Amino acid sequence: GRKYAGFNPSVNPNSGDRIFRAQQIRNYLAKAGNSPPDLKLKPKKAREAAKKALRFYSMLQSEDGHWAGDYGGPHFLMPGIIIAWYVMGQPEQMLDRNQRAMMKHYLTVHQQSDGGWGTHIESPSTMFGTVLCYVSMRLLGANANDEACKRGREFIQNEGGAIYTSSWAKFWLCLLGCMEWEGHNSVPPEMWLLPNWFPFHPGRLWCHCRMVYLPMGYLYGSRFTYSKAENDDLIAAIRNEIYCEPYASISWDETRQLVASMDNYSPLPFVMKFFQNALAYYESLSIVQPFKNWVRAKGLTFCIEYMHAEDLQTNYIDIGPVNKALNMVSAFHAAKDDIHDPAVQNHMMRIPDYLWLAEDGLKMQGYNGSQCWDTSFAIQAVMECNLMDAFPEVSTKVWSYLERTQILSTDVSRNSPAYAFESCLTRDQFYRHVSKGGWPFSTSAHGWPISDCTGEGLKAVLALTNCNAVSIGLEKGLLKPITSTRLEDAVNVILTLQNEDGGWATYENNRGFGWYEQLNPSEVFGDIMIDYSYVECSMASLTALAEFHEKYPSHRESEITSAIQRGRSFMKRIQRKDGSWYGSWACCFCYGCWFGIEGLIAAGESPKSVAIQKCCDYLLSHQRANGGWGEDFTSCYDKSYAKDGMMSYGDEGSGAVNTAWALLALSAAKCHDVDAIRRGVKYLISRQLPSGDWPQEGISGVFNRACGITYTSYRNVFPMWALGRCTKVYGDSIDNA
Numbered sequence: 116g117r118k119y120a121g122f123n124p125s126v127n128p129n130s131g132d133r134i135f136r137a138q139q140i141r142n143y144l145a146k147a148g149n150s151p152p153d154l155k156l157k158p159k160k161a162r163e164a165a166k167k168a169l170r171f172y173s174m175l176q177s178e179d180g181h182w183a184g185d186y187g188g189p190h191f192l193m194p195g196i197i198i199a200w201y202v203m204g205q206p207e208q209m210l211d212r213n214q215r216a217m218m219k220h221y222l223t224v225h226q227q228s229d230g231g232w233g234t235h236i237e238s239p240s241t242m243f244g245t246v247l248c249y250v251s252m253r254l255l256g257a258n259a260n261d262e263a264c265k266r267g268r269e270f271i272q273n274e275g276g277a278i279y280t281s282s283w284a285k286f287w288l289c290l291l292g293c294m295e296w297e298g299h300n301s302v303p304p305e306m307w308l309l310p311n312w313f314p315f316h317p318g319r320l321w322c323h324c325r326m327v328y329l330p331m332g333y334l335y336g337s338r339f340t341y342s343k344a345e346n347d348d349l350i351a352a353i354r355n356e357i358y359c360e361p362y363a364s365i366s367w368d369e370t371r372q373l374v375a376s377m378d379n380y381s382p383l384p385f386v387m388k389f390f391q392n393a394l395a396y397y398e399s400l401s402i403v404q405p406f407k408n409w410v411r412a413k414g415l416t417f418c419i420e421y422m423h424a425e426d427l428q429t430n431y432i433d434i435g436p437v438n439k440a441l442n443m444v445s446a447f448h449a450a451k452d453d454i455h456d457p458a459v460q461n462h463m464m465r466i467p468d469y470l471w472l473a474e475d476g477l478k479m480q481g482y483n484g485s486q487c488w489d490t491s492f493a494i495q496a497v498m499e500c501n502l503m504d505a506f507p508e509v510s511t512k513v514w515s516y517l518e519r520t521q522i523l524s525t526d527v528s529r530n531s532p533a534y535a536f537e538s539c540l541t542r543d544q545f546y547r548h549v550s551k552g553g554w555p556f557s558t559s560a561h562g563w564p565i566s567d568c569t570g571e572g573l574k575a576v577l578a579l580t581n582c583n584a585v586s587i588g589l590e591k592g593l594l595k596p597i598t599s600t601r602l603e604d605a606v607n608v609i610l611t612l613q614n615e616d617g618g619w620a621t622y623e624n625n626r627g628f629g630w631y632e633q634l635n636p637s638e639v640f641g642d643i644m645i646d647y648s649y650v651e652c653s654m655a656s657l658t659a660l661a662e663f664h665e666k667y668p669s670h671r672e673s674e675i676t677s678a679i680q681r682g683r684s685f686m687k688r689i690q691r692k693d694g695s696w697y698g699s700w701a702c703c704f705c706y707g708c709w710f711g712i713e714g715l716i717a718a719g720e721s722p723k724s725v726a727i728q729k730c731c732d733y734l735l736s737h738q739r740a741n742g743g744w745g746e747d748f749t750s751c752y753d754k755s756y757a758k759d760g761m762m763s764y765g766d767e768g769s770g771a772v773n774t775a776w777a778l779l780a781l782s783a784a785k786c787h788d789v790d791a792i793r794r795g796v797k798y799l800i801s802r803q804l805p806s807g808d809w810p811q812e813g814i815s816g817v818f819n820r821a822c823g824i825t826y827t828s829y830r831n832v833f834p835m836w837a838l839g840r841c842t843k844v845y846g847d848s849i850d851n852a
Contacts, residue, residue, distance in 0.1 A: 125817045126225055127764045130473035131811035132185045136175055139810040143737075154441040154805040160850045161838040164800045165500045168835035171807030172493070173509050175831075180516030181490045184827040185473050186480040188814055190225065191283065193218060193479035194247035196466065198287050201254045202341040203447050205452055214470070214477055219255040221476025223263050234639060235823040237748050237764075237814050242375040243639050245270055246280040246357060247287065253353055262420040268356050274377075278370040281378040281638045281755040283437075286331060290444065293353050296335070298367035300636065301394035304332035305407075305414035307421070315634065318408040318546040321646045322563070325546070326434045330441035337409050368395065374638050376533060379640045380752075380821045384633045391636075397542035398633040419449050423458070424545045427532045430459040430560040432483050436469050481824045483844045484557045485782025488829040491554070491571035496692050496832050498578040500839030507584030510592060515581050517572060518595050518706035520559045523551040524604065527794030533562050548623045549611055552604025566612040566619040570655030573605045577662050581651050602669060606663055608841040609656045610671070613678050617685035618648025619656040626719050641820035650686060650696045650707050654714030657682035661717045682719035686711055687726050694729030695756075701816050702823070703750035705776040708734055712780045722784045731786050734777050742794030743769025743802075751817040764813035771802050771809045775833035782837070782844045793849045796841050799834045809834055 122130070138740050152171050158164035176182055197218065200210045210218070226232060226250075231240025232248040249267040257264050271277060277288060278298065288294035307329075317325055317332075344350045354362040372388060383391075397403060422442050425433060433439040443462035452458030466809035468483040494513045496776050503510045519525060523534055528675065538553055553564020554572030576597055579585045587592035612626050623646050657679045664675045685747050690696055690711060698707030708730050718729060737744055737756060745768045746761030760768030778795045786792060801807055809830040816824035841849050 122224060122477070124236075127811065127813075128225060128475075129764065129811050129814055129825060130185050130187070130475050130827065133474045134472060135183065135185075139175045139177070141449045142288070150175075152807045157805075158803065160847075161796050161800065162500075164803055165835050165838040165842070166502060166505070168803065168808040168809075168831060168838070169497060169500065169502055169506060169509070169807075172831045173506055173836065176509060176512060178512075179511035180514070181486040181520075182493055182828055183484060183486060184489060185471055185478075185825050186482060186816075187471055187473070187478040187483045188816070188824040189481055189822050190232050190238075190244040191234060191247050192436045192469075192481065193221070194251040195287060195437055196252045196469070196479055197254055197738070198291050199440040199444050201442065202290055202292075203459075204452075204757050205456055206463065209466055215255050217472060219252060219257060219476075221478050222255075223253050224475050226263055226267065227584065230268075230270035232267075234821065235748075235814070236825075237823050239377070240270060241639075242271070242274055242277075242280040243284050243378045245274075246277045246284050249357065250291070250353060253349065253356075259352060259356060264551045271357055272359050274375050275373075277357040278365065278373050279375040279378075281374055282636055283639065286335075290334060290339060290341065292341040292347070292350050293357065295365075298342075298365075298370045299335070300371050300391040301398050302328060302332045302335040303394065303397075303411070303414070304336040304401070304418045305410040306332065307317060307417045308410060308414055315631070316627070317324055320631070320644055321627075322546075322622045323435055323438075324643045325789060326438040327441065329418055329425075330438055330445045332442065333415055333422065333445045334448070336418070337448055339444065342452060349483075371395065378639055380639055381632075381635050381637060383636070383638065386633050387636060390634070392566075419445065421545055422446070424536060424541070426458065426462070428536045428545075428547070428550075429562045430531070430533065431458075431465045432468055432558075432561050433465075433702075434561075434563055436479050436484060438463070439469065447658035483555050483561055483607055485826060486557050487517075487554055487572060488556050488568055489826070489832065490516060491568070491575040492836070493828070493832050494575045495578055496570070496836030496839060498581070499836060499843060501843070502839075503579070503582040504584055507582075509580045510579060510584050511588050513575070513583050514582075514588070514594055514597075516549075517554070517576055517579075518597050519603075520554060521572070521597070521605070522553045522555060522559055522562060522564050524601050525559070528559055549608060551608075552601060552606075553608040554605070554828045563622055564608055565621050565652075566609060567621070567649075567652045567655035569605055569608050569612075570659035570811065571658075573602065573609070573659040574655075574662055576602065577666060580666075599667065602667070606660065606671065606675070609660060610674055610678055611725070612652075612656065613681065614648045614677040616648050617653075617681035617683075618650075618689070619652040619682070620646035620648050621652055622646065629761070639821060643819050647699075648685060649690075649699050650689060650714070651698065651700050651710045653682050653686055654710035654717075657714055658717040679718050681722060683715060686714050686718075687720075690726055690730070694726075694731075694733035696730070697754060698751070698817075700818065701771070701776075701826075701829075702746050702748055702814065703817065704737075704745060705734065705744050705773045705780070709776045709780040709783075713783045716783055727784050731781055731784050731788075734781055735786075735788060735791055738777070738791055738795070739769045740796035741767050741768065741769055743767075743771075745769040745773050745794070747813050748817065748823045751823075752821060754820075761813045766802060767799060768811075770812045770813050771799060771834050772812065772829045774798055775837035778837040778841055779833070782840045785844060789845060789848055792841055792845060796838065796849045799838060803834070 232244035234241045234244045446458040553569040627645035695704045696707035696711035745765045746757045747761045750757045762769040814823040816826045816828045
């Protein structure tokens with residue numbers, strides 16, 4: 116923990132999580148018998164560096180057993196909650212004065228030199244980010260003549276005004292009363308009334324897409340607009356500030372499909388423009404209005420029922436921050452703008468779940484945290500470093516956390532309203548996959564299991580069964596057991612999530628078709644319409660099945676062995692010609708290669724196989740002169756290895772996290788080039804700080820191809836894990852010059 120929480124975005128826009136970490140370290144050291152790592156001890160061997168890393172990281176573990184961290188980065192999330200707060204009457208209990216001040220600070224420090232804001236903290240300025248952040252600054256009390264606002268307004272006007280922002284930003288402007296609904300393409304809620312067999316039914320969409328466009332359809336169909344917009348001086352001022360012509364003179368229908376090139380990552384295909392134009396006629400032609408009004412009323416009724424089910428299944432957290440804010444506004448509208456309605460109150464109480472304070476201010480995270488995901492990885496790293504029994508409290512606390520976090524598996528969760536939705540009838544009614552037995556990305560209360568999170572959670576539990584401290588705790592009744600039946604429930608979730616192509620998607624099986632992307636209305640995101648199979652989800656799932664099968668060989672033996680081999684075939688099919696795998700959920704090829712190699716080897720592939728050797732050659736070809744590996748967000752965006760590595764926020768183009776992923780992959784394959792492994796290990800040791808921490812470098816996470824997201828825990832977990840594995844595979848040879 117450092118004394119001062121300084122932040123200089125011109126050096127690195129990524130938060131190092133100094134405030135939270137300092138708080139955790141203070142709490143740890145306040146307990147009798149606890150002491151910090153020896154700052155004078157400089158590890159020379161990989162094993163020593165790994166132990167010091169865990170010595171530091173154990174100080175950050177929360178009381179309930181998980182590790183928390185900054186999961187922010189996107190700039191389009193917090194504006195949603197700020198606009199929701201404003202249109203709902205600015206309730207102090209939702210966002211208090213201090214929270215608003217820290218949000219304003221966050222927006223101020225992340226403004227870029229050209230006056231704009233990016234879609235995320237490392238992104239160049241976009242209209243998507245800038246319009247939403249500028250409007251948020253004004254709603255939070257920034258004066259139009261403040262330097263930040265003047266620069267932001269100049270950027271917007273130089274790009275043609277807010278009519279050129281992307282559709283998600285336009286939607287929020289419509290809710291606020293800063294754009295007319297004619298300026299937004301139709302989102303007809305009556306689509307939900309189509310028969311389930313219909314080829315393009317919204318229930319077939321990827322759940323994150325589906326759960327965003329569900330409240331969008333409700334609010335669009337209701338034509339919800341801030342009730343005081345026409346008499347609000349601030350709204351009138353914003354209308355004048357973000358457009359290049361008088362608000363009243365704008366021909367809104369002509370602006371529906373306008374989007375700045377900087378926002379247009381996924382341009383609207385011709386077919387989507389055709390359907391949007393057809394729907395515009397549907398919305399306005401008088402002859403169809405009686406039918407439209409009749410069917411729309413039924414669609415709105417279904418939408419609010421569906422949103423209420425989502426709220427109950429997730430304890431009002433909802434699947435993500437965008438639909439969280441939109442569901443809350445929808446509940447407010449359904450309650451006839453009654454801020455005291457129980458559903459509205461329940462929504463507001465869950466807002467803090469998404470907020471995170473770091474040295475750059477208060478932000479809204481991309482989820483209600485990444486707790487279970489980070490913790491599952493962390494304990495596997497500890498296991499591979501052979502340190503579980505050297506840090507018994509760490510291990511037993513993780514066991515307790517994972518026991519409580521398994522979805523719908525504890526007495527508490529089975530007595531919650533969410534459990535009632537696990538029946539086949541309600542799952543079919545609201546398009547939910549089986550949940551019981553899965554592990555989440557964040558918390559049990561969130562309620563959405565994911566294939567890779569379930570796989571990593573299961574592997575973490577299986578690893579902990581080999582820990583003496585856990586075994587003793589179970590024998591003495593100090594720890595609650597995770598029964599074999601519960602492990603079988605997790606296996607059931609994984610098996611049912613395997614797609615027809617042999618791979619695993621995220622939350623559900625793929626229900627749609629590739630041509631759905633021709634109807635992607637977002638402009639700013641890629642591949643969001645269906646739940647694709649991914650190398651990451653496939654590796655996590657099949658390795659979990661393999662480890663479970665080794666321990667419980669008689670349970671669903673033929674299904675598990677078949678699933679593993681189908682997964683193996685899928686992973687070999689999606690390997691790129693150059694030997695790499697594209698990582699869809701982190702930056703990028705080093706990450707994908709780790710999952711690809713580890714998954715194939717767990718499925719029975721020989722390390723000497725062509726697929727494995729091609730990937731090793733690919734990774735070795737990208738090792739940098741200093742021994743490390745490095746990529747930045749451009750690898751994800753361009754789908755090509757970043758030619759300059761992590762030049763902006765790394766160390767001579769290398770980064771600790773990318774290096775760790777490359778070493779995990781190469782050591783899993785027992786790469787013959789020991790010198791390359793040795794150089795990578797030495798690089799990690801050289802970058803380790805005296806505390807045992809590593810420096811925060813560039814953004815490491817990504818989603819939907821085009822948006823980066825922060826994982827501050829990655830800089831601790833993966834270097835430690837790589838050092839432990841390399842020691843395990845190569846022994847002392849990696850420490851010899």
